Amino acid sequence: MAQNTRPRSASLIQGLLQQRQWPSSQLFGWLLDDVLADLTGQRKPDPPPVEALSSLRDLAGEYARCVAEHPPFEDLLGPVFMEVAHRGDQQARGQFFTPPGIARLTAEMLNVEYSGSHPDGRLWQVYEPASGAGGMLLAFIQVQIERFTPESLRHWSYTAIDLDTRCAQITAAQLLANVLIHQMPMGEVVVYQGNALAPDADWRVIVHASMEADRPTARHPARIEAVQAAAARNVDLFGLPA
Structure with missing residues (x-):
């Protein structure tokens, strides 16, 4: 067939x-x-x-x-x-997006330690320093929902960046549209347009949405440093405490 x-x-x-x-x-x-x-x-x-x-x-x-x-x-x-x-x-x-099957396999191979709310009251974080259309990040979220629950998304912050403006917009649109339409609120979504290996002064915030008003700004130095560290290590996707 x-x-x-x-x-x-x-x-x-x-x-x-x-x-x-x-x-x-x-x-x-x-x-x-x-x-x-x-x-x-x-x-x-x-x-x-x-x-x-x-x-x-x-x-x-x-x-x-x-x-x-x-x-x-x-x-x-x-x-x-x-x-x-x-x-x-x-x-x-020079744009070739990760095939969905590979993105899914990569997400399934990640050994993410998660036990509900962060012990320090912070959000767990995922960084994607070359998001493309957001395929890797979307696959990670799908696996996360299956391993834990949709409610777990409330305890996470998702940060992505891409050099291509349209790609950054696509990533932001896909994340926010699913949050709204499928009613699965996330703790935080931050998407930039820019080069993760370049000075952050050239980064542009596409969206910064948070369930809580007291979360750090999109330009918070610790967030910028974490994104740049992810890019420098040539890691497409990983999670760590906020």
């Missing part, structure tokens, strides 16, 4: 490619901005053309349906980005 390789977000890919008035990559960028605006309440000062708003609303609705219809924290936007944003251009960009 032939294996079905149709992406789970195929309907979203089709919807983007069917729009002939604007390049699909540009439309995808507007869609990301629109989805993040819905999730964070912060809209960009340079909105898309009025003529595109109806199509963007339809596409945002289709993305929400895809998230709702599939298991929590599936990588749905990664395949869309690779298919729509730069079709056939991966080699020139």
Whole structure:
């Protein structure tokens, strides 16, 4: 029997490619901005053309349906980005996302010590210094839910960074959309755009969402140092106490 390789977000890919008035990559960028605006309440000062708003609303609705219809924290936007944003251009960009099966296997191999709330009252932390579309981080969260419980996400802080602005936005959108649609609140989500090996002055905060108001800021020196240490050790994903 032939294996079905149709992406789970195929309907979203089709919807983007069917729009002939604007390049699909540009439309995808507007869609990301629109989805993040819905999730964070912060809209960009340079909105898309009025003529595109109806199509963007339809596409945002289709993305929400895809998230709702599939298991929590599936990588749905990664395949869309690779298919729509730069079709056939991966080699020139040097962007090759970790296949879902490899991401899942890696997450399953991680020996994460977790016994509920941190003994010091802090959040446990995971750092992803080259997030791409967030596939590794999403796989880690899926395994975490299976090993522990969805409630365990409340005790964790998830930090990611990527040099590509769109990739950082995709990671942020996928994390926040699942939190909202599947009703699985996380302790904290921090996503940057920038080079994890470069000075943090050049990093841009894409999103910083926390369940508690007294959590450290996204620019907290200890957080920055931990992300840079993860990148310097060439470790894609690991967890440690906050």
